[in-house]
Amino acid sequence: EVHLVESGGGLVQPGGSLRLSCAASGFTFSNYWMSWVRQAPGMGLEWVASIRQLGTEKHYLDSVKGRFTTSRDNAKNSLYLQMNSLRVEDTAVYYCVRVFCGTTCYYDYWGQGTLVTVSS
């Protein structure tokens, strides 16, 4: 069974840094693109970043470019999101999502999320 478990969320001051992790199990992690999606309190879903199987291709939401970096360690079945220069508007639950690629690439499994609160 596919499991995605995020960790690393918490309270951080504006300008601070946080590193999120996503532990994957139940599938061959290195075969899949992975993605981060966030949801601000009471708001909708927002794509944040995606990373290819070997980490050779990455895409980011414009508002996080230069501040967030996604990476992965396939030997540890883990996905990461390094978040620097955090802003109040980055406050959200961050979800780790698996991307299934057949003829198209789409989301199939979601983690339970980890809450990041940016506040002074």
Added chain:
Amino acid sequence: DIQMTQSPSSLSASVGDTVTITCRASQGIYNHVAWFQQRPGKAPKSLIYDASSLQSGVPSQFSGSGSGTDFTLTITSLQPEDFATYYCQQYNSYPLTFGGGTKVEIK
């Protein structure tokens, strides 16, 4: 960026009803649309991909249709556990974008 305009933003329905949610893309995106369900306090759950294909384990009361710019999610015979918020998403091009959501409430 491709905008996904979802409507209605909320609706009220009764158990057993059929509801339809629509999503319009700001440009043609073939059938590269997914639908997700989110119950209160829970993570989203994937329902449909490629506009009309059901994810494994999703009941057949859910169906999707559309291509190009106009897409629909239909839920027949609403059950109590179906009262949730539903989102569409385009994955035709980056940045991946979601609709604003449709909250399905009990009448």
